[in-house]
Structure formats: structure tokens, C-alpha cells
Amino acid sequence: MGYLRAAMRDLLTREELELLPAGFDHIGHVAVVALPRGLLQRAGEVARALLRVKGVRTVALRTGGVAGRLREPRVEVIAGDPVTETVHRENTCLFKLDVARVMFSLGNVFERARVARLVRPGEVVVDVFAGIGQFSIPIAKHARPGEVYAIELNPVAYRYLRENVRLNRVGHVVRPVLGDCARVAPRGVADRVVIGMLHVTHEYLPLALRVLKPGGGVIHYHESVPSKLRFERPVKRILEAASGRGVEILGERVVKRYAPGVDHIVIDAKIGPAEHESQKNFTVTYVT
Ligand SMILES: C[S@@+](CC[C@H](N)C(=O)[O-])C[C@H]1O[C@@H](n2cnc3c(N)ncnc32)[C@H](O)[C@@H]1O
Structure with missing residues (x-):
């Protein structure tokens, strides 16, 4: 069972648990989660669970896919530090980016x-x-x-x-x-x-x-x-x-x-x- 599901098990109804995404993106200090419409009223609880993940200081909600030719992401901070500029480490490389302004898959x-x-x-x-x-x-x-x-x-x-x-x-x-x-x-x-x-x-x-x-x-x-x-x-x-x-x-x-x-x-x-x-x-x- 993934972290999110385990963390939310006692807080959500069985129907709501079914809607919960299997995971979330952890980019630098930012956790980005996509919630279906039926879970949006629970976004606060989901965000509190994500803020307990090691290294997460900001929780953002994905509000749509990347937009247009410039591939601009649609995300909105819903909890924690409002700063979405971060440094993500991957394979010993450092990627500085603003999670709310540029895409990173x-x-x-x-x-x-x-x-x-x-x-x-x-x-x-x-x-x-x-x-x-x-x-x-x-x-x-x-x-x-x-x-x-x-x-x-x-x-x-x-x-x-x-x-x-x-x-x-x-x-x-x-x-x-x-x-x-x-x-x-x-x-x-x-x-x-x-x-x-x-x-x-x-x-x-x-x-x-x-x-x-x-x-x-x-x-x-x-x-x-x-x-x-x-x-x-x-x-x-x-x-x-x-x-x-x-x-x-x-x-x-x-x-x-x-x-x-x-x-x-x-x-x-x-x-x-x-x-x-x-x-x-x-x-x-x-x-x-
Ligand atoms: C899908 S992203 C890919 C980024 C990166 N290569 C990756 O794999 O994650 C496409 C990038 O191409 C840029 N882009 C779109 N049209 C372009 C063009 N005509 N010439 C150069 N870059 C362009 C976008 O701004 C975006 O950053």
C-alpha cells in the first residue's frame, strides 16, 4: 500500500479511498498531488498527510495538465510554504525549477x-x-x-x-x-x-x-x-x-x-x- 493510502486509511470513507491517487510527485521540497473532483473537499487532510513526508515543505494541487506550446503546468499551492521554486536532485544532477511555472516529469x-x-x-x-x-x-x-x-x-x-x-x-x-x-x-x-x-x-x-x-x-x-x-x-x-x-x-x-x-x-x-x-x-x- 502506498504512503498516501496508508496515511488516509482512517480519515476517508471506503468510497473516498477508492478515489485516492496511488501516488504523488515529490519534486525538491514540493509535493504535487492530483485529486479527482470527488476528493477536493478532503484536500486539506491530504495536504496535512503530505506535509509529514520527509523533505516536503509545500503541497500543491495539480489543477490540470501542462498547457500550451510552452508546457506550463497548472498547479496551486494548498498547504505549507508558498514558495514553489526548488532544487530537485536526480541521478546526481541538480535541477532548479519553479514547479508552478515549468514542467518536470x-x-x-x-x-x-x-x-x-x-x-x-x-x-x-x-x-x-x-x-x-x-x-x-x-x-x-x-x-x-x-x-x-x-x-x-x-x-x-x-x-x-x-x-x-x-x-x-x-x-x-x-x-x-x-x-x-x-x-x-x-x-x-x-x-x-x-x-x-x-x-x-x-x-x-x-x-x-x-x-x-x-x-x-x-x-x-x-x-x-x-x-x-x-x-x-x-x-x-x-x-x-x-x-x-x-x-x-x-x-x-x-x-x-x-x-x-x-x-x-x-x-x-x-x-x-x-x-x-x-x-x-x-x-x-x-x-x-
Ligand atoms: C515536453 S517539454 C520537454 C522538456 C524536456 N525535454 C523533458 O523531457 O522533460 C517541451 C519543451 O519544449 C519547449 N518548446 C516548445 N516548443 C518549442 C520550440 N518550437 N522550440 C524550442 N522549444 C520549444 C517547451 O517550452 C518545453 O519546455
């Missing part, structure tokens, strides 16, 4: 460590939707890449990205870039591309291919997909985008359950050389 923890283990010394990596550095920081810290370009559009996330580069002492290798990846991502430079903007990642596959070196490289492609279409739809999309280039699917995995019947998956695909040599003419453009 604990469900991706294994994937972040996994990708960092795949990076070979000297590789150039482009993290196309970098957020606060969820992939760039562990890659820079645990692998020995030549360079990691971390592209981020949301100025708030970008500020934390830069702060996290500093906190983790990886400024010699991570190049934070502020702007729309379609415009500012460097072309023709990468051995490896991480690309994940669920719901629309496929629209950026042509960009990911242009970001790779003309000789090709590996892409880690994230998608939210109905469970019955995994891994067929994402692989098909990669093959279509790369038509005319060789493609080798190196791996397929479910990162997490995204919603009932919908998975967040990642495909590791090795893309062969570009048909045309024109990519050699692309220049590296980035803003720091």
Missing part, C-alpha cells in the same frame, strides 16, 4: 539516465526541446560529449536551463539556445538528437534529420501514441520522414503511461547518410 527518470549512458565520448548532441535541461544536464554530466546544444523556447524554462548548467558545472559543454527550434537549431552538426514534444513531435522529424550530420546519426524520438498503435505509428513516421535515407530501428520502449490507453514511447533510430550533400552548407546558429 518524474516518469521520465529512467529515460534520462538511459540516454546519457548511450552517448559516446566526443559526440555532438542536440536536445531540441530542452526544457530546464532534463536530458542535456545528465548527458553532459554522465557522458563525455563534445557539445550539447539545448534549445528552449520558453524564457522561464530557459532561465532555469542556464541556471542548471551553472549549478551542475557543465558550462564547458552545454550551449543553451533561446528560441524556436525551427529557426535556431543548428543544422548538420549532430551525432545524436533528442526530440520530444508530445502530440507534435512528428512535425519536427524533418528538422531532426536536418540537425544530424550529413553522414547521419541517432535520433531519440518521443511520441504519445494509443497503446494499440505502438510502436507501429512512430516507426512509420520516422521511415516516412527519412525516405531516401537508410533507417535502422535500434530500440523501442515505453517511457510511461501517458493517459488511459495512451503511452509515451521513445524510438531510437539510426539514420543513414543524407541523399544530398547540400546539408554541408548549413551553418551553426545559436544565441546564448
Whole structure:
């Protein structure tokens, strides 16, 4: 039995216990919990139970999913310290963020460590939707890449990205870039591309291919997909985008359950050389 259920066992009715979520997110000193409508009148008791968890000083209620292109979370502090800026530790990396302003998915923890283990010394990596550095920081810290370009559009996330580069002492290798990846991502430079903007990642596959070196490289492609279409739809999309280039699917995995019947998956695909040599003419453009 999870902590929340055990803590609330004597306080809630059996029907209310059925509604209780199995867990909560513990990000730095903040506990974030999603409660169904039928339990909202019990939010105070749930918050008091969460404030007893070691390291929790703030309890926030998730009031909706992440919103819009900038993936802004919808959370509201309901108990404890009103400060939602925190430092979260994961795999020896430090992530400073404001839990109420930028997204951070604990469900991706294994994937972040996994990708960092795949990076070979000297590789150039482009993290196309970098957020606060969820992939760039562990890659820079645990692998020995030549360079990691971390592209981020949301100025708030970008500020934390830069702060996290500093906190983790990886400024010699991570190049934070502020702007729309379609415009500012460097072309023709990468051995490896991480690309994940669920719901629309496929629209950026042509960009990911242009970001790779003309000789090709590996892409880690994230998608939210109905469970019955995994891994067929994402692989098909990669093959279509790369038509005319060789493609080798190196791996397929479910990162997490995204919603009932919908998975967040990642495909590791090795893309062969570009048909045309024109990519050699692309220049590296980035803003720091
Ligand atoms: C789903 S989050 C992923 C963050 C991180 N890579 C992770 O795995 O947790 C997507 C991020 O991409 C940013 N973003 C959205 N559109 C973008 C664009 N066109 N160019 C660059 N970044 C963008 C959002 O602000 C958000 O921080």
C-alpha cells in the first residue's frame, strides 16, 4: 500500500479511498498531488498527510495538465510554504525549477539516465526541446560529449536551463539556445538528437534529420501514441520522414503511461547518410 493510502486509511470513507491517487510527485521540497473532483473537499487532510513526508515543505494541487506550446503546468499551492521554486536532485544532477511555472516529469527518470549512458565520448548532441535541461544536464554530466546544444523556447524554462548548467558545472559543454527550434537549431552538426514534444513531435522529424550530420546519426524520438498503435505509428513516421535515407530501428520502449490507453514511447533510430550533400552548407546558429 502506498504512503498516501496508508496515511488516509482512517480519515476517508471506503468510497473516498477508492478515489485516492496511488501516488504523488515529490519534486525538491514540493509535493504535487492530483485529486479527482470527488476528493477536493478532503484536500486539506491530504495536504496535512503530505506535509509529514520527509523533505516536503509545500503541497500543491495539480489543477490540470501542462498547457500550451510552452508546457506550463497548472498547479496551486494548498498547504505549507508558498514558495514553489526548488532544487530537485536526480541521478546526481541538480535541477532548479519553479514547479508552478515549468514542467518536470518524474516518469521520465529512467529515460534520462538511459540516454546519457548511450552517448559516446566526443559526440555532438542536440536536445531540441530542452526544457530546464532534463536530458542535456545528465548527458553532459554522465557522458563525455563534445557539445550539447539545448534549445528552449520558453524564457522561464530557459532561465532555469542556464541556471542548471551553472549549478551542475557543465558550462564547458552545454550551449543553451533561446528560441524556436525551427529557426535556431543548428543544422548538420549532430551525432545524436533528442526530440520530444508530445502530440507534435512528428512535425519536427524533418528538422531532426536536418540537425544530424550529413553522414547521419541517432535520433531519440518521443511520441504519445494509443497503446494499440505502438510502436507501429512512430516507426512509420520516422521511415516516412527519412525516405531516401537508410533507417535502422535500434530500440523501442515505453517511457510511461501517458493517459488511459495512451503511452509515451521513445524510438531510437539510426539514420543513414543524407541523399544530398547540400546539408554541408548549413551553418551553426545559436544565441546564448
Ligand atoms: C515536453 S517539454 C520537454 C522538456 C524536456 N525535454 C523533458 O523531457 O522533460 C517541451 C519543451 O519544449 C519547449 N518548446 C516548445 N516548443 C518549442 C520550440 N518550437 N522550440 C524550442 N522549444 C520549444 C517547451 O517550452 C518545453 O519546455
